[in-house]
Amino acid sequence: MSRQAPKDMAKERAAAEFNIEELAKFWAGGDEKYRLLQKAYEIIKNDPELVVQPPRNFLELSRDEMREFTMGQIYRVFHVVKDTKDKDLAYEIARATSMYSESFSMRFFVHEMLFRNVINMLGNKEQQDRYNDDISNYRIFGCFAMTELGHSSALREIETTATYDFATDEFILDTPTITGTKWWIGMAAQTATHAVVIAQTIIGGKNVGLNWFVVQLRNKHTGELEPNVQIGDIGEKVGHAGVDNGWIQFRQKRIPRIDMLAKWAQLDRQGNYKPAPNPAVMYATLIPERLSLVTVTTQMISQALTIATRYGVVRRQGAKNQQIMDYQSHYVKIIPAIAFIYMVRSTADVLNEHFDISTAGGKMDPMVYLNHMGDMHAMSACLKGLTGWYSSEILETCRRSCGGHAYSAYNAIGHIIGDWGVMTTGGGDNVVLLQQTTRYLLYRLEQKLEFDEYPDLKFKSSTIYIKDAKRYLENKRWLTNDASDCIKDFTKLTEALHTILLYSIHTARQQGTPSDELLLDSVRVAEMHCATFMFNVCAEKFGQPVGTPGIEPSVLAIMKKLTALWGMHVLYTYSDQGFKEGYFTPEHIKSIEKTYTDMCKSLRHQVIGLTDGFGIPDFVLKAPIAKYDGDIYQTYFDTLLIAPRSTGIPPYHGKYIKPLTERENPNALKK
Known part of the structure; x- marks a missing residue:
């Protein structure tokens, strides 16, 4: 079997119907980004300050070792980047x-993202100029002090206070209760010199x-805490051992008035307060945070999928000794997950463009920024929610797909799962985020039905289908039984279903059904809204004819197939909702299931090419069972041979084992 594995891998790679390198360039963001990324991998690969070198193993580092190594990476990257003098390569x-x-x-x-973004999005020009150069050159380290021990995304319940002292022209920050302690604050425990802190503002x-306020936490030179600031470590976590999450308490900590971020809200020396034009701008920093978390999703899940896919094509099992990837129960789980990650990547790119459009427009007219925030918030919230939950399912699928070998820390999936866990709650609990999306969708539907109003945005809104709400509500039945037709009309089909589901919730609310009894439906509607938006984005992006300039023909062809599969996955996953509302019949659902599994089967022999398209080197994957050439068994065994304490007598043998085993058996026969 060990000799067969490399042959199987080579055969699978050769079966790709597209140019794998061109797909990798597409995934990286274009030819130049691909070239620079490959150069970057070569730069870091043999650098002991950036990559753990054999015989040490990254996956064996203790918490303290991981903390030090991670900070060393930051130190080293700063100097390597500074030496390159190439901004694109630095990125x-x-x-x-x-x-x-x-x-x-x-x-x-x-x-770089949370701390800097709050200052740039909410600070005035003078504040941005004061901090940005120090942030870029790491003269200060920042953290993002939002969540509290008793409050996460419920920002209205934040307890930390900032009380203005007219006499001294200062704010006094205070933690009034134990539940008001800033909690889970990344970089706070050991590193951050400064924090951006959200607090209830008390004036007169x-x-x-x-x-939001900028607060110095530590002396930049000694690392000692500033007066009236108390900080501690959160302690052991399931993942992210290299991140020093901490707690912060303020004890009448004084800061200058000018450290209240003042782009939208201002306070003058006389205590005259001008509030932001919309309180929602104080939450706007969460939009780029959530979009960035979606990008992190593509990084982490693509690694797990590469590991599981490579193992799946070289591992043979069963009476016919066939590749486990050939089993329907295997490939129907893996292939839609691969399609999902490609869809997520393209959707995140579009939403980042939308956010840039909103931000640029806001510089000219703040109301442009505010008018777009509703749609941006709703989409960033549901995209983060959907990707968080489905990615958790994908990771567990990957772990199961590798059998017992995924339980080995050396094969990395367990480590990815540990690091991933925070994504389902960090940046907002997924249930709450999806509820917020549905609330926005209902608002848009009700505005359209009652007042025939729909906003004029500078980008294509995710709720554009609500313009046709009345027409969709007049026809509540899918008119064909052939699921193969549904991809052609997928957008209209799902838009109609969304409208019907939203109207069902709207009607229930009007009839007095408590909101708590509609939460499950609300979450499902938001999930489906997001999944459909992803399809629409990719259908538009990849809907051009093969041969159109801008995307290599074979790459465009495979992306069309992945987009179609994702659309069918959406129908397959949410067909119960359509059946419940009378939109789908049993025949519809049978047709959807058959078409879905057939589409997965048609892509079975593209899995290695598709995961190679992520362009992840072996040293990044870290998993012996995912070796590029397929020689997984020897590589796995060699990894264990050089591992610490893999052979020999354990240090506790003399203390615990020997005293038990060296005793004579009194019942033994004496010769």
Whole structure:
């Protein structure tokens, strides 16, 4: 079997109907980004400060070792990037290192994305100028102090206070209760010199709402805590061992008035407060955070899928000793997951473009920014929610698909699962996010039905179908029994179903059904809305004829197939909702199931090419059972041979084993 494995891998790779390197270029973001990313991988591969070198193993590092190694990566990346003097290559070096270590990715994300973004999105120009150069050059390290011990995404319940002192022109930050302790704050426990802190703002005895403040936590030179700041470590976590999550309490901590971020809300020396034009802008930083978490999804899940897929084509099992990937129960789980990750990547790119359009428009007219926030919030929320949950299912599928070998830490999937877990709650609990999306969808539907109103946005809204709500509600039945036709009319089909489901919730609310009794339907509607939006984005992007300039023909052809499969996956997954509302008949559902499994089967021999398209080197995957050339068994065995304490007498033998085994048996026959 060990000699057969490389042959199987080579055969699978040769079966790809598309140019694998061209797909990898597409995934990387284009030819130049692909070239720079490959160069970045070569730069970091043999650097002991960026990649753990044999005989040490990244997956064996203790928490303390991981913390130190991760901080060393940040230190080293800063200097490597500085030496390159190439901004694009610098980005790819950080990207490659993030692929190798999720702990590095998270620390980098906290400082570069969360901390910097709050200052740039909510701070005025003077505040941005004051901090941005220090952030870029790591003269300060920042963290994002939002969540509290008793409050996560329920920001209105935040307990931390910032009380303005008219006499000294300062804010006094205080943690009034144990549940008001800032909690789970990445980089806080050991690293951060500064934090952006969200707090209830008290002026003249009146709570004027939430604002963000920049607060120094530590002395930059000594690392000692600033006066009136208390910080501790959260301790052991399921994953992200290299991230120093901590708690923060403020004890009448004074900061200058000018450290309240003042792009949208301002306070002058006389205590005159001008609130933001819409309180929602204080939450706007969560939109790029959630979109970034979706990008992290593609990094982590693509690794797990590559591991499971490569193992699946070289592992043979059963009476016919066939490749386990040939079993329907195997490929019908793996192949839609691969399609999903390609859909997520393209959708995230589009939503990031939408956010950039909103932000650019907001610089000219703040109301443009505010008008787009509803749609951006709803889509970033449901995309984060859907990808979080489905990716958790994919990871468990990958673990099961590798049998007992995935239980070995050396094969990396368990490590990915541990690091991944935070994604289902970090940035907002998925249930809450999906409820918020449905609330927005219902608002749009009700505005259309009652007032015939629909917003004019500078990008194509995810709720564009609500313009046709009245027409969809007049015809509540799918008119064909052939599921193969549904992909041609997928958009109209699902838009009609969405409208019917939303109207059902709307009607139930009007009839007095408590909101709590509609939560399950609300979550499902938001999931389906997001999954359909993903299909529509990709159908538009890949709907052009093969041969159209801009995307290599064989890549476009396979993306068309993946998009169609994703559309059928959406119908297959949510067909129960259509049946419940009378939109689907039993014949519809049978047809959908048959078409879905047939489409998966047709892509069975494309799995290695599709996962090779993620372009992940073996040293990043870390899993011996995912070796590129298929020689998994010898590689796996060799990994264990060089592992610490893999052979020999254990150090506790003399203390616990020998005293038991060396005793004479009194019942033994004496010769």
